[in-house]
Amino acid sequence: MSTTNGAEASSAASGTVQHPxxxxxLAVLDRDPGFMQVLAxxxxxxxxxxxxxxxxxxxxxxxxxxxxxxxxxxAILGPTGWGYLEQVCARLPGLAVIVCTGPSSVAQRVRGxxxxxxxxxxxxxxxxxxxxxxxAAVRRHRRVEMPAIESIQNVGEVTIRPDLYQxxxxxxxxxxxxxxxxxxxxxxxxxxxxxxxxxxxxVWGYAMAxxxxxxxxxxxxxxxxxRAGSPGWSYIHTHFGVGYRFSAECDDANLPGAAEPxxxxxxxxxxxxxxxxxPALAG
Amino acid sequence: MSTTNGAEASSAASGTVQHPxxxxxLAVLDRDPGFMQVLAxxxxxxxxxxxxxxxxxxxxxxxxxxxxxxxxxxAILGPTGWGYLEQVCARLPGLAVIVCTGPSSVAQRVRGxxxxxxxxxxxxxxxxxxxxxxxAAVRRHRRVEMPAIESIQNVGEVTIRPDLYQxxxxxxxxxxxxxxxxxxxxxxxxxxxxxxxxxxxxVWGYAMAxxxxxxxxxxxxxxxxxRAGSPGWSYIHTHFGVGYRFSAECDDANLPGAAEPxxxxxxxxxxxxxxxxxPALAG
DNA sequence: TTTGCATGTGAACATCTTGTGATCGGGGGC
DNA sequence: GCCCCCGATCACAAGATGTTCACATGCAAA
Numbered sequence: 001m002s003t004t005n006g007a008e009a010s011s012a013a014s015g016t017v018q019h020p021x022x023x024x025x026l027a028v029l030d031r032d033p034g035f036m037q038v039l040a041x042x043x044x045x046x047x048x049x050x051x052x053x054x055x056x057x058x059x060x061x062x063x064x065x066x067x068x069x070x071x072x073x074x075a076i077l078g079p080t081g082w083g084y085l086e087q088v089c090a091r092l093p094g095l096a097v098i099v100c101t102g103p104s105s106v107a108q109r110v111r112g113x114x115x116x117x118x119x120x121x122x123x124x125x126x127x128x129x130x131x132x133x134x135x136a137a138v139r140r141h142r143r144v145e146m147p148a149i150e151s152i153q154n155v156g157e158v159t160i161r162p163d164l165y166q167x168x169x170x171x172x173x174x175x176x177x178x179x180x181x182x183x184x185x186x187x188x189x190x191x192x193x194x195x196x197x198x199x200x201x202x203v204w205g206y207a208m209a210x211x212x213x214x215x216x217x218x219x220x221x222x223x224x225x226x227r228a229g230s231p232g233w234s235y236i237h238t239h240f241g242v243g244y245r246f247s248a249e250c251d252d253a254n255l256p257g258a259a260e261p262x263x264x265x266x267x268x269x270x271x272x273x274x275x276x277x278x279p280a281l282a283g
Numbered sequence: 284m285s286t287t288n289g290a291e292a293s294s295a296a297s298g299t300v301q302h303p304x305x306x307x308x309l310a311v312l313d314r315d316p317g318f319m320q321v322l323a324x325x326x327x328x329x330x331x332x333x334x335x336x337x338x339x340x341x342x343x344x345x346x347x348x349x350x351x352x353x354x355x356x357x358a359i360l361g362p363t364g365w366g367y368l369e370q371v372c373a374r375l376p377g378l379a380v381i382v383c384t385g386p387s388s389v390a391q392r393v394r395g396x397x398x399x400x401x402x403x404x405x406x407x408x409x410x411x412x413x414x415x416x417x418x419a420a421v422r423r424h425r426r427v428e429m430p431a432i433e434s435i436q437n438v439g440e441v442t443i444r445p446d447l448y449q450x451x452x453x454x455x456x457x458x459x460x461x462x463x464x465x466x467x468x469x470x471x472x473x474x475x476x477x478x479x480x481x482x483x484x485x486v487w488g489y490a491m492a493x494x495x496x497x498x499x500x501x502x503x504x505x506x507x508x509x510r511a512g513s514p515g516w517s518y519i520h521t522h523f524g525v526g527y528r529f530s531a532e533c534d535d536a537n538l539p540g541a542a543e544p545x546x547x548x549x550x551x552x553x554x555x556x557x558x559x560x561x562p563a564l565a566g
Numbered sequence: 567t568t569t570g571c572a573t574g575t576g577a578a579c580a581t582c583t584t585g586t587g588a589t590c591g592g593g594g595g596c
Numbered sequence: 597g598c599c600c601c602c603g604a605t606c607a608c609a610a611g612a613t614g615t616t617c618a619c620a621t622g623c624a625a626a
Contacts, residue, residue: 106409113415118423119402126389132396140401140423163475165525177613178524213573214615220574240572240623460602497604499584506585523583523612 024048024138026069029056030100031076038127046131056084059091068138069096071130073123074112082115089116096137100130155188156248157230169229176225179203183218187236187246195243219244307331307421309352312339313383314359321410329414342370345378346489351421352379354413356406357395365398372399375489379420383413438471439531440513452512459508462486466501470519470529478526502527 026048030036036052043050051065056077062070070088074081089097099112100121109120118137121130150162159168165181167174176184182203187194196215200208208215219236226235237245309331313319319335326333334348339360345353353371357364372380382395383404392403401420404413436443442451448464450457459467465486470477479498483491491498502519509518515535520528 106412110409110411110415113412113419116419116422118419119416126393128393129389129396132393133402136396136399136401137423139399164528165476165522178522179614212615213617216573217575217615220576223574238573462603495604496584496606500586500604503585503587521584 024050024069024134025065025067026071026134027051027053027057027062027065027067028071029053029076030071030073032073032123035123035127039130042127042131059084059087062088062092062095067095068141069098069134071098071100071134074099074101082111085112085117086115094141096134096141098130098134098137100125153188155246156233156235156250158226158235158248160185160188172229174225174229176222180218180222180225183215184222184246187244190246193239193243193245199243215244307333307352307417308348308350309354309417310334310336310340310345310348310350311354312336312359313354313356315356315406318406318410322413325410325414339367342367342374345371345375349488350378352381352417354381354383354417357382357384365394368395368400369398373490376484377488379417379423381413381417381420383408436471438529439516439518439533441509441518441531443468443471455512457508457512459505463501463505463508466498467505467529470527473529476522476526476528482526498527 024043024046026043028036028039028050030052031054040050040052070092072081072085072088074085077084085097085099088095093116097117098119098121099117100123102123104120104122112120119133121133152162153160157169158174161168162185165178167176167181167184183199186199186202197208199215200212204214223236226233232251234249234251235246237247237249239245307326307329309326311319311322311333313335314337323333323335340348353375355364355368355371357368360367368380368382371378376399380400381402381404382400383406385406387403387405395403401423402416404416433445435445440452441457444451445468448461450459450464450467466482469482469485480491482498483495487497506519509516515533517532517534518529520530520532522528
């Protein structure tokens, strides 16, 4: 495969990290069941995490939800809607706010946008269009917010720092290469078995050639460096015939902080739609 | 519209926004005289710098215009409009692109937004509304750049003075050129690895061409001047396969005021992809 | 237990990245 | 109008990294 060139690969990889629009977190404040249902269907297909709110939620509540986007039907709030909209926009400048409501006057739309809304869609609208508008609004924010959103992770004795593209044990760098780091991060972000093809595709950015052993080789290098920096622990586990799973486990099960046991439904690795967002919350 | 000079370029690119907020630089690609006239009147009232383009302009031309926003009537371009739109959005990720055109189908609007447009307004529209939409789109871009506090920074032995567009060591100028300074400032403002593409995009103002080495060359010049003015220190660190990171580090770790050794960012974001939406918030 | 794969391992090899010096051309300042 | 400074590119070299092989080892089904 000579098609790979570093820059391409890296940009593709980074794209993989930020592009998957699937990672939308949004809440919809609306009461129209039909509208919600159709929207929910599309959002599910995109793998977005969404939540519908039948009633207004406090601004503080919104803050803790850490959303990317917030869709609101001003009709629900009546005259108090303007104040609410203003508060939300002022308090969460990084949140994409989309007003999606019934027929309105130019003056109303202007007012909404001036108060800080990112877009104003008139119902009835095609769900696909609404989603595009949401994505467009989120897109820019995401570019800048992404790096901040990438949070530091502590697993076992290892600290994974996306901001530095490096992993540490006791503040000592494991000296991972860029690609090693990406694979470690990918694995650590998923509490399930990842098939080689999936790992390859998400890190390299394109499909894995049949028989390619690159992933195996990188896993070996990772294990080597992890073992060197954090002996007594095992982090990457092989699932024969399937793939790899990340989980910090202390070799000596007696020691404290032994491990993070994992349910391990190895059979349910129907890859596509990843770990579903707690369904109890939707709808 | 004046041509570019160092300072101006920087303000447009890094968003130093010396222009009072609200000052728009926009171009409108449209042929409807009535539309243009009404719009022009409103824009004048706002004190915006605008330019109407009766015919398509090359993407490179747009780049040199250093705009905040670009309004385009796809009808003017016909079928080639999509490609043009895509190119513009790809090349100028920081530009607010608003499509303002006649009646369209949902599919067309979806396509436009997916290609990177920030908003789609259907003509005929109220000029005030269009302006609000433009402002909403621009607001997002600016917001990101506004927080860049123009404060003097002391890092290691170096003093960075945005007000003078220059860096000093013991009050002696490092004689940085405008672009060198911008890159140094950008790097010093971020405690993380910045990818070349990101640096290029934020300093030059548009997407980096594939294989462009400009960033590397400027980093070399910067290192040279930093080394000359502050020997014994290293400031710009290469992360192979990723990009550059700024951090003042004393070569001799024994010396006092040694360095800022990649400290744990106290802001340690609540980590984990966990707790999706907190159910306790509803109602 | 044996056989057929799948995976672990180490090293050679090919490629890609980055550092660096030099050159070219344009634009702005004088 | 002329000259100099600055920024864009190129070419080359040295390393770092990624890929590919061949072989060893281990798991699973017959």
